[in-house]
Amino acid sequence: MPSIIYLAVSAAAMTGLAQLASAQTNITASACVAESVYSDCNRNVADTWRSCINNCNGNGDCIVDCGCTAHQQYINCMAHSCWNQVYSCEYQLFVQQYFAVCPSATEPIPFWPAPDNAPNRCSCSLGKVLTNTLSARQAQLSCVQNITNQALNDIPDLSNLGNLANIPDIARTATDCACCGASASLSSAWQVCPNTVPTLAGADLWPLFFPSTFPNLYTSIPNFAWSTCDNTLSSTDCANLGFSDTDNKYYRPGDFPQNGTSTLHNVAGTVTAPPSGTVITWSQASATYTVTATGVDRGVVAGASQTDEC
Ligand SMILES: *[C@@H]1O[C@H](CO)[C@@H](O)[C@H](O)[C@H]1NC(C)=O
Numbered sequence: 030m031p032s033i034i035y036l037a038v039s040a041a042a043m044t045g046l047a048q049l050a051s052a053q054t055n056i057t058a059s060a061c062v063a064e065s066v067y068s069d070c071n072r073n074v075a076d077t078w079r080s081c082i083n084n085c086n087g088n089g090d091c092i093v094d095c096g097c098t099a100h101q102q103y104i105n106c107m108a109h110s111c112w113n114q115v116y117s118c119e120y121q122l123f124v125q126q127y128f129a130v131c132p133s134a135t136e137p138i139p140f141w142p143a144p145d146n147a148p149n150r151c152s153c154s155l156g157k158v159l160t161n162t163l164s165a166r167q168a169q170l171s172c173v174q175n176i177t178n179q180a181l182n183d184i185p186d187l188s189n190l191g192n193l194a195n196i197p198d199i200a201r202t203a204t205d206c207a208c209c210g211a212s213a214s215l216s217s218a219w220q221v222c223p224n225t226v227p228t229l230a231g232a233d234l235w236p237l238f239f240p241s242t243f244p245n246l247y248t249s250i251p252n253f254a255w256s257t258c259d260n261t262l263s264s265t266d267c268a269n270l271g272f273s274d275t276d277n278k279y280y281r282p283g284d285f286p287q288n289g290t291s292t293l294h295n296v297a298g299t300v301t302a303p304p305s306g307t308v309i310t311w312s313q314a315s316a317t318y319t320v321t322a323t324g325v326d327r328g329v330v331a332g333a334s335q336t337d338e339c
């Protein structure tokens with residue numbers, strides 16, 4: 030990832046990080062396949078995270094890096110000793126937090142998003158809502174890049190003053206890109222989880238992942254406002270601009286379906302074996318991890334909503 034994006038986002042992400050350093054994953058350790066191993070693992074991560082931050086001497090990018098690593102290690106704890114909870118709302122929310130605080134986070138992430146019909150999964154596929162948001166952002170970046178390239182190609186021909194007439198077109202097309210990106214991201218919460226309260230389903234991911242300070246998202250349109258996208262979306266085919274959304278839902282600001290009313294909960298079912306096999310290997314920008322699941326021989330493990338053990 031180009032460092033300019035990294036720096037800009039890390040500054041924005043900084044504010045929340047101080048509190049985050051003491052945040053937990055919100056996974057209930059007692060529901061894990063190996064409770065005490067999992068608790069120890071998390072405690073180690075928290076300790077390492079704290080000393081990592083102390084060694085940064087206040088350097089923002091360094092602190093952000095510590096947060097990235099800590100979140101990766103929390104994910105490793107899950108893979109190691111709490112693999113039976115990886116489809117839960119709690120883990121899906123944790124991965125959401127990882128993407129929010131770590132600008133270099135990239136898919137794929139272990140166990141995420143939860144497959145359709147996974148046992149003990151979150152009632153709303155939070156992972157799917159976030160992957161839609163991330164791909165909408167990528168599509169908006171490509172869309173803006175495309176029109177920027179076209180504008181640059183036109184500039185050498187300054188001898189022809191007629192080309193200046195194209196400048197309003199650039200802003201208009203940039204607005205098309207931004208309206209499609211916002212719509213694709215925002216629609217996702219309603220589309221993927223129509224019965225869930227939108228804010229719980231991820232309706233707030235758009236302002237978080239598409240801030241006005243994010244580089245190259247709003248080129249030529251510094252005062253972009255989602256609320257003005259009704260007309261644009263009525264006359265724009267987002268798919269033609271490179272946006273792809275599984276079900277092609279691009280709701281307009283004034284035209285969203287009714288809000289769901291359900292809260293998040295984990296559906297019944299039990300994960301009885303490590304979902305990706307006993308040994309998983311995964312990578313992020315700075316590291317590759319190999320994690321071996323423990324407690325595999327313990328047979329059926331209680332799901333989050335059950336307390337029986339064998
Ligand atoms: C954990 O729970 C707290 C309190 O409800 C909440 O503020 C925080 O966002 C949660 N964190 C995650 C990763 O779900």
Ligand SMILES: *[C@@H]1O[C@H](CO)[C@@H](O)[C@H](O)[C@H]1NC(C)=O
Nearest residue numbers: 171172175176179269270271
């Ligand atoms: C980029 O612009 C070119 C030229 O107008 C167009 O043919 C192409 O489809 C565009 N790509 C995307 C992804 O919008």
Ligand SMILES: *[C@@H]1O[C@H](CO)[C@@H](O)[C@H](O)[C@H]1NC(C)=O
Nearest residue numbers: 226227228232233287288289
């Ligand atoms: C539906 O939810 C959205 C997001 O929380 C909110 O902005 C909107 O006001 C809600 N609409 C109604 C009719 O309650």
